[in-house]
Each structure stands twice: as C-alpha cells, then as structure tokens.
Amino acid sequence: MSDAAVPATVGILGVGRVGTVLARLCRDAGLEVRAAGSADDPAPVCACDVVILAIPLGRYRSLPRELLRGRLVVDAMNYWWELDGARPDLDDPTTSTSETVAAFLEGARVVKALGHASVWELENLARPAGDPERRGIAIAGDGAEDGAGDVATVAALVDAMGFDPVIAGPLAAGVAFEPPTEIFGSDATADELREMLARFPRSQRGRVVARARGGLR
Known part of the structure; x- marks a missing residue:
C-alpha cells in the first residue's frame, strides 16, 4: 500500500468499456470523477x-x-494492430508505447498503469486491502525508485480502486506489460506479477526488446 495521498479528482479521457469501469471504481472509492x-x-x-x-x-x-x-497522466492504452493497423511508431521494440505517448505529450508526467488488466478483472476483482484474492496492477514511471512522487500517487490511486500496486520500474519498464506479454491480461496477484516481471527478460518478447536496445548479442 502506498503512503501517498489519494488524488481527490480523477479525469478519464475515453468513455468506452474500460473508461466506464475505471470511472465506476474511482467513484466507489469516493473520488470525484470527470469523464x-x-x-x-x-x-x-x-x-x-x-x-x-x-x-x-x-x-x-x-x-x-x-x-x-504539466499534468499527471496515467496511460492505460494498448496497441492492437487489428484495430490500429500497422503502426511502426507503436511496434518499436527500442521503446515502450508509453514513452512514445510521453514524447508526444511534452511536459506531461506520464505513468503507465491499469492497461494490462482485463476488463473482466477490473469489473469483478476489486477487493479491499488484505483480501487474499486481491489482484495486482503493475505501474511504471520515471522516479519510481524514489518511492514518492507521481508513481506513489498512482499507486495510492490503484490501491483505492481495489488492487495491489506493483512498481515495475521507470517508464521504459512498461514494455513488460504491453501486449503480447505474460503479464498482459493475466489477472494476477501482486506476488505473481512480481514473478512475471522477473521472468520478462528471459521471455521471447524480453529477448526481442533486449536485442533491439543493444542489451543482448
């Protein structure tokens, strides 16, 4: 659980199924929501x-x-080639999609979270803190190693929404829970998420990313 304050107001850009369920979770947590x-x-x-x-x-x-x-922005979006078409800017293993979004949103403070959870998980598996069936949500954002700041604020929000926050590392680490990775859509507990994050570098996608970034020969 994060020690940071839960944000009082949450804005959601997007009113499809994901945006709608995220709005409900925030309202259930007693937060003011604008969509x-x-x-x-x-x-x-x-x-x-x-x-x-x-x-x-x-x-x-x-x-x-x-x-x-200047705003704190949570990227819950995902690249689907079936929907988005072939997009080299979104399918580049040298960067994460959240880094691409952050580069476009110059001046915004982008943190990746909530996008790897299935809609079913978001709709059905929110639980109070300490519940053994509580699921985890991975979070990636620059400054994560400080245990404070924007990542801590997003962690507090995730906790308030009924999920255990799992800090994955800087924004670049968000590539570990984009589709198609083991984490994406896994509806895993926090401990399971940590194990998957540790395994990612040895996964097929992890090796592709490492090779593209010059970390695997």
Missing part, C-alpha cells in the same frame, strides 16, 4: 489531479496535449 469522450469538452477532465487515458492507443495524437501539459 469525456471524443465529442466532449476535455478541459474539465484535464484539470483533474490525475488524468487517465482510456482511448485506443492508435488515436494518441488526438489527445489535447496543451491541456495535459
């Missing part, structure tokens, strides 16, 4: 303490980056 779809005014959402991105990743360039400048 907006593509046809809505995003300004009230972007003024919240934390803004969750829950639109298809292929549309990330439609995000209101000027409104998000």
Whole structure:
C-alpha cells in the first residue's frame, strides 16, 4: 500500500468499456470523477489531479496535449494492430508505447498503469486491502525508485480502486506489460506479477526488446 495521498479528482479521457469501469471504481472509492469522450469538452477532465487515458492507443495524437501539459497522466492504452493497423511508431521494440505517448505529450508526467488488466478483472476483482484474492496492477514511471512522487500517487490511486500496486520500474519498464506479454491480461496477484516481471527478460518478447536496445548479442 502506498503512503501517498489519494488524488481527490480523477479525469478519464475515453468513455468506452474500460473508461466506464475505471470511472465506476474511482467513484466507489469516493473520488470525484470527470469523464469525456471524443465529442466532449476535455478541459474539465484535464484539470483533474490525475488524468487517465482510456482511448485506443492508435488515436494518441488526438489527445489535447496543451491541456495535459504539466499534468499527471496515467496511460492505460494498448496497441492492437487489428484495430490500429500497422503502426511502426507503436511496434518499436527500442521503446515502450508509453514513452512514445510521453514524447508526444511534452511536459506531461506520464505513468503507465491499469492497461494490462482485463476488463473482466477490473469489473469483478476489486477487493479491499488484505483480501487474499486481491489482484495486482503493475505501474511504471520515471522516479519510481524514489518511492514518492507521481508513481506513489498512482499507486495510492490503484490501491483505492481495489488492487495491489506493483512498481515495475521507470517508464521504459512498461514494455513488460504491453501486449503480447505474460503479464498482459493475466489477472494476477501482486506476488505473481512480481514473478512475471522477473521472468520478462528471459521471455521471447524480453529477448526481442533486449536485442533491439543493444542489451543482448
């Protein structure tokens, strides 16, 4: 459990199934939630303490980056080639998709979380702290090693929503829970997530990433 304060207001950009269930989880935690779809005014959402991105990743360039400048942004998006089409910018093993989003949202403080959980897990498996059936949510963000700051704030939010936060490392580490990895859609406990994160470098995807980044010969 994080010692950071839970943000009082949560904005959600995206009102599909994922955005809707995330909004419900935040409201159940007693938080003020503002949500907006593509046809809505995003300004009230972007003024919240934390803004969750829950639109298809292929549309990330439609995000209101000027409104998000300086904001804490949670990237819950994923790349699906079936939906997004062939996108070399989103299928590049030298970087994570969240780093790509962060580069576009210049000035925003991007943390990756919530995107690897299945919708079924989000809808059905939220539990109070200490429940043995509680599931884990992996979090990646720069400054994670400090145990404070933005990553700690997102961890507090995840905990309030009914899941155990698992800190994976800096934003680049988010590649370990993008599709198609062992973690993605696993609906795992926190301990299971930690084991999967430890195994990632030895996985097929982990070896591809390491080779692309010059860490595997």
